[in-house]
Amino acid sequence: MNWKQAFTSSIGKKLVMSLTGIFLITFLIVHCYINAQIFWMDGGVKFTEAGHFMATNPVIRFVEIGLFVLLFLHIIQGLMLWSQNKSKRNTRYAVSAGNHTSKWYSRSMGLLGTLILLFLCMHLYHFWIPNRYQQTFGSGEIDLFGKMQAVFSNPAVVVVYVLGCIALGYHLVHGFYSAFQTLGLGTHRYKKMIRNIGIAFSIIVPLIFALMPIGFMANLIH
Amino acid sequence: MEHYSMNLTLKVWKQKNKNDKGGFETYQVKGISSEMSFLEMFDVLNEQLIAEGKEPIAFDHDCREGICGMCSMYINGRAHGPWHQTTTCQLHMREYKDGDTIVVEPWRANAFPVIKDLVVDRQSFDRIIQAGGYISVNTGNAVDANALPIEKQKADESFAAAACIGCGACVAACPNASAMLFVSAKVSHLALLPQGDPERKTRATNMIQQMDKEGFGNCTNIGACEAECPKGISLENIARLNREYIGSVFSGSGTGNL
Ligand code: HEM
Ligand code: SF4
Ligand code: FES
Numbered sequence: 431m432n433w434k435q436a437f438t439s440s441i442g443k444k445l446v447m448s449l450t451g452i453f454l455i456t457f458l459i460v461h462c463y464i465n466a467q468i469f470w471m472d473g474g475v476k477f478t479e480a481g482h483f484m485a486t487n488p489v490i491r492f493v494e495i496g497l498f499v500l501l502f503l504h505i506i507q508g509l510m511l512w513s514q515n516k517s518k519r520n521t522r523y524a525v526s527a528g529n530h531t532s533k534w535y536s537r538s539m540g541l542l543g544t545l546i547l548l549f550l551c552m553h554l555y556h557f558w559i560p561n562r563y564q565q566t567f568g569s570g571e572i573d574l575f576g577k578m579q580a581v582f583s584n585p586a587v588v589v590v591y592v593l594g595c596i597a598l599g600y601h602l603v604h605g606f607y608s609a610f611q612t613l614g615l616g617t618h619r620y621k622k623m624i625r626n627i628g629i630a631f632s633i634i635v636p637l638i639f640a641l642m643p644i645g646f647m648a649n650l651i652h
Numbered sequence: 653m654e655h656y657s658m659n660l661t662l663k664v665w666k667q668k669n670k671n672d673k674g675g676f677e678t679y680q681v682k683g684i685s686s687e688m689s690f691l692e693m694f695d696v697l698n699e700q701l702i703a704e705g706k707e708p709i710a711f712d713h714d715c716r717e718g719i720c721g722m723c724s725m726y727i728n729g730r731a732h733g734p735w736h737q738t739t740t741c742q743l744h745m746r747e748y749k750d751g752d753t754i755v756v757e758p759w760r761a762n763a764f765p766v767i768k769d770l771v772v773d774r775q776s777f778d779r780i781i782q783a784g785g786y787i788s789v790n791t792g793n794a795v796d797a798n799a800l801p802i803e804k805q806k807a808d809e810s811f812a813a814a815a816c817i818g819c820g821a822c823v824a825a826c827p828n829a830s831a832m833l834f835v836s837a838k839v840s841h842l843a844l845l846p847q848g849d850p851e852r853k854t855r856a857t858n859m860i861q862q863m864d865k866e867g868f869g870n871c872t873n874i875g876a877c878e879a880e881c882p883k884g885i886s887l888e889n890i891a892r893l894n895r896e897y898i899g900s901v902f903s904g905s906g907t908g909n910l
Contacts, residue, residue, distance in 0.1 A: 431857040431861070431900070431901060431904070436857075436901040439857075439861060439864055440832075440860060440863065440864050440869075440871065441860055441871075441894060441897045442901075444870060444871065444872070444894075511870050511872065514869065515828035515829075515869040517762075518761060518829035518867060519760050519762060519869075521760050523726060523729065523757055523760055524676065524755055524757060525755045525757070526729050527730055527731075527825065530730065530734075530879075531730070531825055531875075531876040531879035532827070532875055532879065533875075536873070536874045537827050611873045611887070611890065612873065612894055613898070614892065614894040614895030614896075614898060617891050617892070618888060621888065
């Protein structure tokens, strides 16, 4: 098996999903940690400091390019897996097993991923694009704390953000475990541990994210 | 439980041959005993059809004791019916009540084409085994079985993986029509034993290449296979297959036979 075959076979494709997925998980940890600085209730001083570091540090700037490349790979490979797998059973069953033999979110990774992608487009439009635009062509970074206050004053936007966090949570309940299973770590020794850490991660991280728009809308963050 | 008798409505997939479009036929069966197996109920129905001068329903079966893996039937949305770790021949009619309607379909997967009615062609499994599910042994006198020490735990795990009967329920149940549980069982029972060592670096990659070529889907770790496997083959075998694959890719010779 040459290298190309190694990463394009069925397990190879899964390895791409797994490694990019784990990278996205580490990104989530950093993103969540930085944003959680708003909870100091210091008018966004600590948060702005952290944001400034992320926006100007050359290493971080470089890693951000990698992030987009890997995110793109994850999305393309994920959608390809989804459509390929749909083509392997031309005659469908008249009666299906439903939730008797598997979880709905495990069967719906492509759908959940697409929802996250739609959310992501809106999210980048709210914060990342204006920030980078002004950084490059204008007077430096924007006031992200103020921007959050403005964006999250609209309850409709807050609802969409919370739904995005829920989609992310379900994507991760399956994805976290699946990524390590693909790497071959789902053995007796680690199976329970990975499952439990995965479930905890998929609840805690999206919850912290969801508390940000909710907190701003409810005027609890100042 | 009390023995009882029941009348049932069966909706069974009928298809003349590979190229026929096929469709459901509805049958009524009467006086089915709760003590019968599901296949015996089909025998009764077929006797009845023959007596009426109609064509009986073709279905696969051989051992009727849960070890050959032939009795592929997808019953009311479940591979081999609703019982845990049970083949169709071991499913008994006490699961059903008088007046029930039961829908019976063949395994559905492009890699398992329907030959006739409920009978599917599973030779794709044979070709996957041929691609790597073997070991090299010296000819000559048989070696003393005790000459090769094998850790108890590994022997047990290998034995558990070797319990796979190649029935294809994993493929039938998988939303992706993936054969990973089957392949993982076949790779595992050899990978855990010293006898499996000579082909170790090519087995997983060769079998996976063949699996892909046969048109099975990509595993996404959904787990429906494990839930439906009549032999309790565990997802841990898929983790082991993934490890074996990574091992072949990163430390193998990079050639392979395909
Ligand atoms: C920050 C966002 C995201 C994170 C943290 C994430 C994480 C993960 C992880 C860890 C996996 C499991 C990998 C595996 O099964 O081995 C996964 C699978 C998947 N992801 Fe994402 N993902 C994200 C965004 C997306 C997006 C935007 C899409 C777009 C369509 C997507 C589509 C998929 C699909 C289809 C799978 C299923 C692959 C499978 O079941 O094997 N993901 N994701
Ligand atoms: S792994 Fe289980 S379900 Fe799949 S072929 Fe083997 S015995 Fe049948
Ligand atoms: S007929 Fe052999 S397993 Fe059912």
